[in-house]
Amino acid sequence: MRPIEHLSRVEAIQALIGTFPPLEPRIFPVREAVGLVLGQDVSAQVNLPAVAVSAVDGYAVESSSTGLASPQRPVTLTPGRFQWVNTGSPLPEGCDSVVMVEDCSEDGGNLQVFRSCYPGQNTRFPGEDVMAGQPLASKGQELTAQSASLLIGAGVTKVLAIPRPRVLFIPTGDEIVSEDVYAKGSKPGDVPETNSILATRILGEAGFHVHVHPEIVRDNRSLLEEAIERGTQEYDAVLISGGSAKGRRDMAHAVLKGRIIFRWLLMRPGRPAMGASVNGKPVLVLPGFPSSSMVILFTLVVPFLSHLSGRAPATYFDVKGVCGYECPLLQPMSSPPGMEEWAKGRAVLLDREVRVYPLGGGSSSLWSLAESDGLILVPQDAVELPKGAPVRFYPWVRMELDRRCLIQGSDDPAFQLLALGTRRRGCEVVIRRVGSMGGVMALSRGEAHGATCHVLDPESGRYNVIVDRLDGEGDWTRVLLFRRQQGLMVAPGNPKGIHHISDLAREDVRIANRQHGSGTRILLDHLLVSNGLSPDQVRGYDSVCVSHGDVAMRVLNGFADAALGIRSAAMAMGLDFIPLVEEPYELVYPSRYRGHPAMEALVEMAEDPEWRSRVEAMGGYLWP
Template sequence: MTYKFKARLSSEWALEKPSGAVLPLSEVIRLLAAVDATGHIAGACKACGVSYRHGWGLLRNAEKEFEAPLLETSRRQGTKLTAFGQHLIWANRRVDARLMPTLESMASELQEELERLYPESQPRLRLHASHGFAVEGLMQLANGLDMLPLELRYRTAIEALASLDRGECDLAGFQVPVGEFEAPILQRYNEWLDPDRHRLIHLAVRNTGMFVQAGNPKNITSVADLVKPDVRFVNRQIGSSTRSLVGLMLKQLNIDTTRVQGFDSSEFTHMAIAAHIASGMADAGIGVETAAWRCGLWFIPLAKERYFFAVHRDTLNAPQMQRLLDLMKGEQYREYVAQLVGYDASCLGSVQTLEEAFGAAFTKSLPSARREFMIKP
């Protein structure tokens, strides 16, 4: 089928006054972010494609409604945002980061429903994966080319692998840390990974670590510092592999999670964690280096993680899967992943068995009955 359209959903927030009048904020937020980036109102208006008069009027009206200044202007330093203005744009970024996985998944579902209305429509590859920058880039590239697009559902790694096991998706994304925490994380997955039925497509190796505010005002240097009484931590959602990794690191140090202020909090993406900290709502969180860099945070490396797509062995030779593999191995996508801060694309697109990927660590993570079956001559 010809790719006729792409469904999109986006978040937009507004303020409703007691009178019932509604103040839309999307354009105001875009202008504030542009002022923050350019350092002056004229450049912000040009970047947003509005006249100076219109942009200035919007910002002044917003200041009137909020009863608070949004901008500070000086001859030497140009225009910058007030603390109030900064909080507004970080609140918007945090909302976007939280909602993005849900909106993208819903848009993908809507796209699928609409395409079913066309008699010539063909099945698409279904990808279930936790949010990641390499996955995000693959979706954008695949759906922007003349190929059958990917249908995306954001899921935790276990949810994705369980979906693959039930036949509800064609690719399941999951990550595994390199080193001492590899085996215990693999134990979380082994119920859904079968060395006979499944193969792995290697996506990337990425740096995972602690995000702290620029300058590291709380002097946080390791996971052990999360128990400091003045440190507020923001965690990933229940069921996520990152949350499990944090738990393993704390357990290794004999630290009860109840001693960590904020351990029971939940954010669904790396960018949401970073935005949470950049906006001053937390002091530390854990995620991939790319998110810390994009939000101007300091990054403390903790582990390297390999990210894979698990697939059924029998689907590897399907034309749709081969087109996706060709795309992943192509120069355009390789360059995209290589420019992500903290990502290594050297093994991108390679297909491996579970034993080739994990060796003894995978065998060790299996239940004893399955392990004995595998090692029989």
């Protein structure tokens, strides 16, 4: 078999459908067939109701006995000429109608009837709901709980239906370890096995049960061959996690060679996905990175398993009834030409309009995966999408956008802690770490509810002068959250003897820097100039990180000898710290958002004693 390579996701699904027909239907008890697709037409076996029954609570009578009964001239029936019946009870012999309980009353064992009856009044006749032989459900129809109730009522106890496929998920990789092993202490390079959580949850919500292989299969050809061989004998479909790329330890391609249906999809993430046929059973190889695996599960595995179940191929979102809606991009977005892209995204409500933006982090990032609200679909023919361009957004979480605010700007762990505290008040603060300048500029363009900043103006020596310049109408509210210490972070014990900015120009010193537009980078540039230095004299100046934690990790792991950052980040990593400046850290937001629930919670939380106590323990913070 020669595989099809470099094909679209839709073409891959069609290739699988063309190779594997739906599963063979089998007999199920009606109760167990709910949710399955019927394999044949179904007709009623008996009348429903089977006999004449009462349609109300009341008294069964012979209609002629009620004569011309009325409230003014009630008819009295003696015992034996009436009988109490509940709704659905068969009519007693000799009775042809039912008097509603509201139209009569018992009196000393007799029944006073205040309204005359006609034959068949308040009764249901045999076959009135369903007649024997009447068609009830058709082949290819999904059996709902309501339909199952109808079938059982019509005497149907068993049906022919297409079973749900039995799915086996096999995690693979030498670097993959169980969560217990990882938590107790793993070796460098080990990765906890988490893709099975995604597979069982996503496929479970789509109606498919997944069995996870009891062991992580190592990068050994014979072990993987054995697992696939056994899996295809016991299950209807096998999912392999990892091993689909071109690395030396990626065994899936070698094991499945000659049986591969397709390989390399024109989409991202998820491009290395692969499909094969082993023992007449489908084997799908999912990329090992979590985001890639998740997108393939949503958009390829669920549609194919739907097909095996006798349904039309439908994505996870279609199965769950999630209609992707069109909304504008908050920022420009690029996508590779000829590739369908499913980007992790977040949504915000700005000026009564829902806007979305992509999250970074790559396919391996668990943080961005957990932070995302859903997926942004970029079509295969789109390359450059400007700000405001309409895109299709598929959410997978419930969002209360009117209680969420977006803060763009400076990175700070104390502010992150403050934002997290607003959740206790039923709100959410979403942070985009774009640097102080990036945050203020985003605010000026209407792309955020607020910004955090600590921008030094080299000419005046004052902080956040840029806010005054951009707030032309004086409509922005400014809140000084705290002051913090900035300085040089160096390895424990300061082995390079770094004590001053001028030491950064030494030949034996390499730094880690922050991104353009961050307040920390602007401060570093100012300190270099003030000491007669230029960026060209500093090794590592172009080594960019997006947070204080990132630069601290570079120093801790020996990738840098020093970095400008805040004291709390140095303390968190156990680094030495040489203080240089003390700077204000402000929250800025348009006054029109003063009544926003999340903004109110944020400002109120800034006075919370518990938050302040935790911030003080972090070190390097002073209150205004």
